[in-house]
Amino acid sequence: MMNPVSEMPLRLAVWLLLAPLLPGIVNKVKAWVAGRRGPPVLQLYFDLAKLWRKGVVVSTLASPGFLLGPAVAWVAVVGAALLMPLGPSLAGAGFRGDFLVLIYLLALARFCTAWAAMETGSAFEGMGAAREVSYAVLAEAAIIAAVLSLGVQTGSLSLSTMLAPAAGAGAALLAAGLFVVLLAENCRVPFDDPNTHLELTMIHEVMVLDHSGPPLAAILHGASVKLLLFSVLLVQAVLPIGQFAPWAGAGVLAAGVLGVTVGVGFVESLLARLAFRRVPLLLTTAFLLCLFALLVAWKGGPS
């Protein structure tokens, strides 16, 4: 266990540098299933470097908030990621209720992204923003039920102790619920299709339609950090990461995240996007799964 302050740069480096790998892995899996070669795993790094050097085209309607929104959203997502423990060796300090700060930082990111989308006055982007903030209501309920179940299970209110042991009897329920939330919050199939270019059917991609250059780089990087954040949460919620030796724990965590990412790739290859009418249904199912996990924890957890 390192000093929480001195380990901060290391944690920051892990989040910032490893996150763009995940979309690359997902795309590789999709290409493999479809029998294509696909883009290189490191494609997002090249894209980010290219976008950072490019100029920007801004809508004539947009205010300075259009550029500041992505910046604040990026800070919020990275801040949320820094609150998440990274296995036993980089567990961070943690405090009672830190997961609330995490959830609300993600909400802050959502607010800023949706604000920037509304800047353009485009009906498409309004549509995307409306979908994003609406579905988040159900996702939020599911996440709160999930962390409550972890809290009841471990008798703790801080992420580093909540996530260390295994999820107990309700692990399968919790894993299924959190995986659905992961897909919804990161706008993956079956909620959203990151590959489509039909504006009417998109959520997240349509919100960032008018962004370009460095702000778009910030958005893409933030999205990859968010995907990593949810994968890490899912793996640590289910596996007893805290019981491994520090480096073994880190290895198990990395393997778990890789597994989740490959899973996302398979889901994306094998499923079609849901009709929008069905989205609330699936999210409600996720909420119910987390709620059942909570009830299981309630019956079996320490009293």
Add this chain to the structure above:
Amino acid sequence: MNSIAAWLLTLAGAAALIALGCAVRSGRGWLISSLSASGFALASAAVVLTTGDGWTWQAGFHLGTAGIHLRMDAMSALFLALLAVLGGAGALYSREYWNEWEHPRSAPAGRLWWSSLLLSMALVLVSSDGLQFLIAWELFALSAWRLIILDSRHAAVRQAGWLYFAASHAGTLCLFGFFASLAARTGSWDLGPLRDQSDFAPLLWLALIGFGLKAGLFPLHIWLPSAHANAPSHISAILSGVAIKMGIYGLVRFTGWLPLPAGLPWVVASLGVVSAVLGVVFALGQHDLKRLLAYHSLENIGIILIGLGFALLAAEQGNVVWGQLALAGGLLHVWNHGLFKALLFLGAGSVVHATGTREMSRLGGLWRTMPWTTALFGLGAAAIAGLPPLNGFVSEFLVYLGLFEATLAHGPSAWAAIPAAVLLGMTGALALACFVKVCGVVFLGAPRSPAAEGAHECGRLMRTAMGVLAAACVAIGLLPVVFWPAVARVVEAWQPAWTARQPAPAPLEVLTFVHVVLALLAGAVGAELWRHVHRGRVGRAVTWDCGYAAPTARMQYTASSFAEIITGWFVWILRPVRHEHPVEAVLPVRAMRSGHTPETVLEGIIEPSARGVLRVSTAVRRLQHGRVQSYLLYTLIGLAALALLIVMHRAG
């Protein structure tokens, strides 16, 4: 005994009386004396909140059966501080917003009733005598009514005023019953702790209705949306920021002093949850900017009541830890909601002042002409949506912590805490959706009407007033630890058994750190991105429209289309009304579709039952028509009936 606080409050009272005196003649004198009254009152409240010592004062003489009995403790001071800040900001704002030139007739009257409203609310807060409390309460209700109908040329304003008047007096009736039964049982109008008199407990139900009507909790909120929407905006700000908190003050005060009836904690907590969720759902259905903000008051009152309700549950079950957290969160939310809601109403006032409309679908793109209002309103929106690092998150965080601790305690209250926590989370997400909608539709995008295109920024005084409130929101958000002792003192005043004189809970200290770092980082990254972008090439082009040749501002997403997904989930309670002329032929001549969300409780329950009462009374009134012959007939029938009764009685 804290004589400094007492003297400061005396000075504040004197300044407020001077303001009342010169309100009609001199606007400038009124402003100066109002501001100094606010300053003194704030200082007095600050002294009480930092030292924890209150004061009481009893006049030597008596008026009839009642004396004059004033008392200020931490609880009064908490609400008085909010009153002082909002009173000062509102006075400053109104000098420009409701000025002599545009409103020659109602501006002086507005100043007079404003001062009288503030004075009577302050008197309510320091009253320690039932009769005096009722008199001050009635004065406060009447002043608020005069202020709501300040612009009485419009029928909608008069109607809103009437509804407020009626609802307010229904509440006063309950309070009259409450104080009178209290006085009848104790033999004096004096108010004070009576925790050991368990037979007084049922009286709290009367207080819940009376104070609940003022606080506007669901389903007693019927007067609130129209009153807040139709009053001038600085009045809406004080109504929403302070006046409805008087109901909360009453509830907190008397639940602390009287024994609790069984079931009250559960009722308060569930009313809180219901108000929070339905308040924000109704807000999403609105397209009148101020009506929408009014429904958000309902939501935030709900959050405050969740805090109070769980504190009551904790008091009932003797669990201190989470009770303190929940109550502290609820009380801090009283301040926070007052600050950001007043900021939002003042921002809405600037919009109305600049464009002449409250209809969101006629606005849009205001940031270009109103950058200050946009920035300040946006800050208020982030605060009310409970986003870190602003103040709304701090109080919601404390309430959440209380709920989570209650869940971990595994008692019966956990069964209430789990749904409350989940629904509070959903409320937060819904509020976020609602304020993205408001900001996006009103301030961003392209102007939807000529009125929005020709808008202008508000003047310096209005901007200053909003700036002060915004600064207060940021201060509480960034430094919650500084404000903790004040709230902890009120918790102690509420339940002396909970000795809350403890340092701030550790999570709050970390939160302070996290908030400051977050704010600094957001500023730094924002500045860096801005610099980097402007070092390179920045082109301007139209928004991507799929290559459509003739885009218009009316193609933008509107308030109702933005909210449609969520309002669709809540059709069962919102019952939206749609007016439609569908597209018929191949080349349709006209087609339209519009809709609005009515006030379900008012139009679905209260109005039909009121109509029923009226119908019965009209039918009964036919007996009274002024024809002597018929009256003689009634007398005859009455006598015959009496005779018949007697005869039957004899026979039986």
